[in-house]
Amino acid sequence: xxxxxxxxxxxxxxxxxxxxxxxxxxxxxxxxxxxxxxxxxxxxxxxxxxxxxxxxxxxxxxxxxxxxxxxxxxxxxxxxxxxxxxxxxxxxxxxxxxxxxxxxxxxxxxxxxxxxxxxxxxxxxxxxxxxxxxxxxxxxxxxxxxxxxxxxxxxxxxxxxxxxxxxxxxxxxxxxxxxxxxxxxxxxxxxxxxxxxxxxxxxxxxxxxxxxxxxxxxxxxxxxxxxxxxxxxxxxxxxxxxxxxxxxxxxxxxxxxxxxxxxxxxxxxxxxxxxxxxxxxxxxxxxxxxxxxxxxxxxxxxxxxxxxxxxxxxxxxxxxxxxxxxxxxxxxxxxxxxxxxxxxxxxxxxxxxxxxxxxxxxxxxxxxxxxxxxxxxxxxxxxxxxxxxxxxxxxxxxxxxxxxxxxxxxxxxxxxxxxxxxxxxxxxxxxxxxxxxxxxxxxxxxxxxxxxxxxxxxxxxxxxxxxxxxxxxxxxxxxxxxxxxxxxxxxxxxxxxxxxx
Ligand code: SF4
Numbered sequence: 001x002x003x004x005x006x007x008x009x010x011x012x013x014x015x016x017x018x019x020x021x022x023x024x025x026x027x028x029x030x031x032x033x034x035x036x037x038x039x040x041x042x043x044x045x046x047x048x049x050x051x052x053x054x055x056x057x058x059x060x061x062x063x064x065x066x067x068x069x070x071x072x073x074x075x076x077x078x079x080x081x082x083x084x085x086x087x088x089x090x091x092x093x094x095x096x097x098x099x100x101x102x103x104x105x106x107x108x109x110x111x112x113x114x115x116x117x118x119x120x121x122x123x124x125x126x127x128x129x130x131x132x133x134x135x136x137x138x139x140x141x142x143x144x145x146x147x148x149x150x151x152x153x154x155x156x157x158x159x160x161x162x163x164x165x166x167x168x169x170x171x172x173x174x175x176x177x178x179x180x181x182x183x184x185x186x187x188x189x190x191x192x193x194x195x196x197x198x199x200x201x202x203x204x205x206x207x208x209x210x211x212x213x214x215x216x217x218x219x220x221x222x223x224x225x226x227x228x229x230x231x232x233x234x235x236x237x238x239x240x241x242x243x244x245x246x247x248x249x250x251x252x253x254x255x256x257x258x259x260x261x262x263x264x265x266x267x268x269x270x271x272x273x274x275x276x277x278x279x280x281x282x283x284x285x286x287x288x289x290x291x292x293x294x295x296x297x298x299x300x301x302x303x304x305x306x307x308x309x310x311x312x313x314x315x316x317x318x319x320x321x322x323x324x325x326x327x328x329x330x331x332x333x334x335x336x337x338x339x340x341x342x343x344x345x346x347x348x349x350x351x352x353x354x355x356x357x358x359x360x361x362x363x364x365x366x367x368x369x370x371x372x373x374x375x376x377x378x379x380x381x382x383x384x385x386x387x388x389x390x391x392x393x394x395x396x397x398x399x400x401x402x403x404x405x406x407x408x409x410x411x412x413x414x415x416x417x418x419x420x421x422x423x424x425x426x427x428x429x430x431x432x433x434x435x436x437x438x439x440x441x442x443x444x445x446x447x448x449x450x451x452x453x454x455x456x457x458x459x460x461x462x463x464x465x466x467x468x469x470x471x472x473x474x475x476x477x478x479x480x481x482x483x484x485x486x487x488x489x490x491x492x493x494x495x496x497x498x499x500x501x
Pocket of ligand 1: 321371
């Protein structure tokens with residue numbers, strides 16, 4: 001999307017989740033930005049997980065309601081207004097929408113819901129320099145949106161430091177495609193995703209922000225609504241609000257280098273009733289999420305060891321993959337079981353090409369996590385050699401990607417632990433690149449004898465209901481012969497794929 005003039009970021013004071021106030025703020029911002037929703041208008045929230053356990057992880061429904069009503073107020077020839085998302089941690093998006101309280105709000109406003117794992121996935125060709133792949137899949141409503149509204153939550157993130165507008169794009173892929181390249185090249189993947197669609201409007205829920213983590217963040221009363229019309233400019237201003245240089249955040253710097261927008265304040269117009277300095281004062285002390293796994297587990301019963309991932313010339317640590325996933329996994333378990341740390345037996349988790357000592361005592365478990373884990377040495381009375389199973393990304397074809405099923409994961413994780421025990425192996429190897437948050441939760445549950453969050457009664461009912469609904473919807477579509485993957489959506493429409501500014 002080409003902008004005339006400088007991109008604009010509007011910072012507004014908003015201390016409470018007051019629907020009418022949010023509606024007014026967003027409507028005024030759209031007037032200022034000269035925006036009128038039209039055609040198929042799609043709003044993408046951040047609803048990675050929800051419900052009481054993840055109460056500060058998602059864009060609040062009152063916030064979305066205010067934005068949706070403002071979109072209706074400003075609509076000119078809008079043919080559809082919808083909210084679409086693919087949530088995280090292998091749960092159905094229906095469950096996440098239900099836990100977030102989206103459905104009553106969507107029916108009140110008269111807005112359609114798209115659960116991205118239930119709709120056809122469209123192949124988008126990529127041609128830019130330095131891309132990870134020549135094409136990506138995205139849900140059809142994203143590929144066909146005429147007016148795209150990005151509505152993230154203002155949060156820290158253990159893989160990418162922060163999650164504002166551009167990181168929210170991880171949810172414009174369904175699970176089977178989202179986990180491909182979700183590794184030490186995650187920032188490059190996020191860059192590639194920017195080529196799928198650019199938002200006309202961005203509104204972030206920064207009323208209660210989330211610090212420290214992304215699934216179970218610590219609530220931080222920031223009392224702001226921030227609105228913009230360019231992702232890079234927007235994320236740069238959000239970064240500056242928490243005292244972070246946007247050029248130090250790779251998933252912001254890379255799109256800037258590729259022409260998606262500026263990070264320099266000289267090239268961004270600021271507006272609103274809160275100055276940047278006032279916003280910075282409000283955000284003083286906000287903690288970001290980038291902590292290496294060894295440090296994260298210091299003082300707990302888990303000792304973590306991390307060597308470099310493949311491509312060590314690029315990075316000595318896999319920020320986008322398995323180590324960050326275990327940090328989120330342990331926080332989920334801590335939320336579910338306040339005794340989690342006390343109950344957790346001593347264990348060792350190893351990532352990447354680690355070369356140091358593993359200080360295992362008799363009876364302690366050692367778990368090598370991820371395809372790229374390698375190690376050689378003595379574990380108890382056994383000499384152990386763990387070899388890399390990593391396959392170059394060029395060998396992974398998104399056309400062939402399969403959906404990960406949480407029940408299948410439970411079975412495979414428990415089988416792995418049982419097999420290792422019956423074979424007398426001093427270690428367990430978890431395969432995958434990445435090994436997802438869900439699998440790492442299950443591994444710690446089974447290795448540590450902890451409560452399984454996926455099977456807690458309050459979760460299990462909602463999970464099973466929404467899981468069956470999702471599977472029924474997709475099965476019905478298959479019976480009707482609707483394709484799950486479509487190719488070349490832009491060519492079909494006789495359009496060129498979107499370009500950067
Ligand atoms: S296996 Fe895990 S740690 Fe290794 S590159 Fe893949 S995501 Fe990163």
